[in-house]
Amino acid sequence: MTSVSAKLVDALAAAETVVVLTGAGASAESGIATFRDPDGLWEQFSPEELANVEAFLDNPTLVQGWYRYRQVAIEEAAPNAGHRALTRLEQLVPRFACITQNVDNLHQEAGTERVIELHGNIIRSYCIDCGEPHTLDASVAADDDPEPVRCDECGGLIRPDVVWFGERLPPDAIASANAWARDADVFLCVGTSAVVFPAADLPLEALDHGAYLADVNPDTSAVSGKAQVHLQAPAGEALPALVEAVAARINPEAA
Ligand code: BV8
Numbered sequence: 173m174t175s176v177s178a179k180l181v182d183a184l185a186a187a188e189t190v191v192v193l194t195g196a197g198a199s200a201e202s203g204i205a206t207f208r209d210p211d212g213l214w215e216q217f218s219p220e221e222l223a224n225v226e227a228f229l230d231n232p233t234l235v236q237g238w239y240r241y242r243q244v245a246i247e248e249a250a251p252n253a254g255h256r257a258l259t260r261l262e263q264l265v266p267r268f269a270c271i272t273q274n275v276d277n278l279h280q281e282a283g284t285e286r287v288i289e290l291h292g293n294i295i296r297s298y299c300i301d302c303g304e305p306h307t308l309d310a311s312v313a314a315d316d317d318p319e320p321v322r323c324d325e326c327g328g329l330i331r332p333d334v335v336w337f338g339e340r341l342p343p344d345a346i347a348s349a350n351a352w353a354r355d356a357d358v359f360l361c362v363g364t365s366a367v368v369f370p371a372a373d374l375p376l377e378a379l380d381h382g383a384y385l386a387d388v389n390p391d392t393s394a395v396s397g398k399a400q401v402h403l404q405a406p407a408g409e410a411l412p413a414l415v416e417a418v419a420a421r422i423n424p425e426a427a
């Protein structure tokens with residue numbers, strides 16, 4: 173039985189506003205590779221080569237192929253117990269927001285209502301010239317067609333609706349995320365190394381505004397040392413146990 177910290181359960185049970193920031197680790201137990209772990213995406217591919225607009229314009233077929241490859245993995249994946257526990261936590265507390273760096277749509281598929289996507293969503297694509305929404309058909313393997321996928325309207329290149337390095341985050345998403353971080357009574361970091369900005373500023377923003385900060389990560393992240401509690405366990409184990417304890421605290425008769 174994963175140990176849950178009594179102090180964190182107290183803080184969550186008493187909280188008006190709970191905010192969560194998730195990273196690739198939250199989807200690891202759904203079979204989606206993280207970025208920086210030993211077998212992570214950045215082991216095989218480099219962000220410089222693939223996750224920026226220059227690389228895309230240099231070699232659109234390669235970058236489209238890489239996103240199709242990830243889309244296949246994401247379409248085959250299902251939310252894990254960690255995603256589902258966050259959906260339950262949202263139903264237990266008065267105000268809740270899940271801010272995610274993930275582009276895999278798994279929080280939404282787990283039924284979480286308020287999901288703030290900081291880095292976009294891999295399921296959506298659009299034309300870089302006319303902006304027409306489009307889909308990058310994951311079933312078409314990259315090497316089948318050397319020609320990049322183009323817009324039927326204007327012939328422009330189709331790109332995934334994700335935020336690449338060097339690109340501005342969606343202004344409304346980052347503004348909303350900062351507002352929730354400042355309002356948080358409890359701020360939970362789940363499965364993030366917290367090294368990509370401005371997302372990594374959010375837990376610090378919450379701390380500066382008096383939030384109780386917790387980190388759920390089997391390894392040590394850039395915020396573990398600043399957190400009041402570090403649950404060193406996989407999210408799919410730590411979160412169900414934690415939310416169960418909070419539910420029992422909030423309505424003991426239901427427990
Ligand atoms: C911008 C979408 C400017 C695409 C992504 C300040 C200082 C230094 C650098 C910068 C700075 N400000 C900006 C920068 C540059 C850059 C940046 O931060 N670079 C870093 C690398 C130093 N930031 C940007 O470029 C941003 N844009 O600044 O624009 C601007 C402003 C105005 C106008 C014009 C321009 C854009 C950043 C977003 C890039 N896009 N993703 C795609 O997915 O393809 S980032 C991508 O990588 C993810 O979204 C995520 O954010 C990041 C990966 O981090 P994590 O998700 O945390 O994953 P990671 O693998 O690292 O860690 C996983 C963790 O989980 C580990 O700790 C592991 O232990 C843990 N774990 C594993 N298993 C489990 C687990 N935890 C729980 N349970 C488990 N089972």
Ligand code: ZN
Pocket residue numbers: 299300301302303304323324325326327328
């Ligand atoms: Zn177009």
